Amino acid sequence: MLYWYEIAALLLSVLAGLGVGSGGIFLVLLTSFTSLPQKEAVLCNLYFFICALLSSSVIHLRHKRLDLPFLFRILLFGIPGVVAGRFIHTFFPSAILQILLGVFLITSGIFSFIVSKKAKEPPTALDKTKESSYNDMR
Amino acid sequence: MKKKKEKFTALLAGMLSGFFGTGGGIPLWFASMRKGDIKKALATSSTGVLLLSLFSALLYANDTHPFAHITPLFLFLSVAGGAIGAALLGRVSTGFLKLLLAFLLIGSGIYSLIRGVHNAILV
Numbered sequence: 001m002l003y004w005y006e007i008a009a010l011l012l013s014v015l016a017g018l019g020v021g022s023g024g025i026f027l028v029l030l031t032s033f034t035s036l037p038q039k040e041a042v043l044c045n046l047y048f049f050i051c052a053l054l055s056s057s058v059i060h061l062r063h064k065r066l067d068l069p070f071l072f073r074i075l076l077f078g079i080p081g082v083v084a085g086r087f088i089h090t091f092f093p094s095a096i097l098q099i100l101l102g103v104f105l106i107t108s109g110i111f112s113f114i115v116s117k118k119a120k121e122p123p124t125a126l127d128k129t130k131e132s133s134y135n136d137m138r
Numbered sequence: 139m140k141k142k143k144e145k146f147t148a149l150l151a152g153m154l155s156g157f158f159g160t161g162g163g164i165p166l167w168f169a170s171m172r173k174g175d176i177k178k179a180l181a182t183s184s185t186g187v188l189l190l191s192l193f194s195a196l197l198y199a200n201d202t203h204p205f206a207h208i209t210p211l212f213l214f215l216s217v218a219g220g221a222i223g224a225a226l227l228g229r230v231s232t233g234f235l236k237l238l239l240a241f242l243l244i245g246s247g248i249y250s251l252i253r254g255v256h257n258a259i260l261v
Contacts, residue, residue, distance in 0.1 A: 003209075010215040017223020019180025020235045021163045021187075028246040032253065039198065042159030046195040047208055049160070051216035053188035056224035057181075065181035065227075067170060073141070074148040074166065074186040079193050081152020086197045089157050095258035101158055102251030109243030111164050116236035 005029065013052030017059075021112070024105045031098065038094045144169050148186075155190040159198065163187045177228055 008029055012022040026048055030041040060066055092100070147169040151162030166186045170179035 003212075006209070006212045006215050009212055010219045013216045013219025014223040014226070015235060015239060016184065017220035017225075018227055018230065018235060019163075019167075019184045019223075020239050021184075022239065022242075024158075024160045025242050025246045027158075027160050028250050032249065039201075043195065043198045044208060046159050046191050046198060047213070048216050049191040050188065050195060051213050052220035052223075053184050053191070055217045055221040057185040057188050059221060059224035060181035060185060060227075063181075065178050066185055067178055067182040070144060070170060070182055071186060071189065073144050074151065075189055077145045077148035078152035078155070078162075078186070078190045081149040081154075082156035082190055082193045082197065083152075085153040085156025085158075086194065087156075088153075093258075095254050097158075098250050098254030098257060100254075102247045102249070102254055104154070104158060104161060105243050105247030105250060107247075108161060108164055109240045109245075109247060112236050112243060113240035115164075115167070116233050116240060 005034070009048055009052075013048065016049065016052040017056035019056075021108075024101070024108060027101070028105070038097055151186065152190050152193075155187070155194045156197065159194055162190050180227060181224075 005026075008026060012026050015022040027041055027045040030036055030044055031038060034041070036044065057066075089097070147165045151165050154160075154165070155162040163183050163186075166183035167179055170182045
């Protein structure tokens with residue numbers, strides 16, 4: 001039997017694999033529509049992220065799309081940040097965490113909106129086909 | 139100066155990942171985009187989030203009990219979806235998807251905010 005959160009995991013992991021992101025939405029779905037406490041929902045969300053991004057990262061590595069020096073810096077400076085964030089998390093009750101998550105998601109959404117307007121897209125396979133057809137016609 | 143900004147971004151992304159158990163991708167994306175290659179930026183930021191999520195999960199799993207929602211099918215579908223997404227990178231316009239995600243994030247954020255305020259008032 002397929003559960004709704006498994007279907008949601010599939011759809012959102014496609015977005016995550018594309019690099020577009022989606023984990024916050026899955027966390028909100030888990031806390032809203034299941035009886036999971038906040039901490040367990042966060043852990044489930046992290047497992048979802050790990051599975052979705054592990055497979056996509058292997059493909060990105062094969063296609064040499066990764067900026068390895070920057071990834072090394074992410075590891076070196078990100079891990080202390082993770083520890084600090086987790087430590088600070090323990091001081092907040094669940095309701096306050098939900099409010100802060102809401103503010104964070106709204107901010108992320110606004111940034112994502114700005115990015116979608118500003119980012120110049122690379123030509124997709126369809127664009128290249130159209131360009132090639134146009135050149136042939138000329 | 140650029141490396142200092144990258145270090146600060148990595149620290150910020152780690153804090154977001156550790157605190158919320160999600161996120162961190164957007165600051166990493168902005169830092170990666172400085173070099174201009176959008177595919178590389180998307181790939182690097184998502185792999186960066188993976189690395190941070192691994193450590194976050196270790197910290198959260200330390201004092202959290204396992205639960206029934208993590209089924210083998212759930213794990214398999216997450217892996218499959220991630221692989222599909224990575225294979226589609228460069229073949230699908232991400233601009234529209236980012237716009238869609240923006241609306242989903244804002245909607246989820248408003249919902250989470252309302253629920254949080256409601257729960258805070260009840261307590």
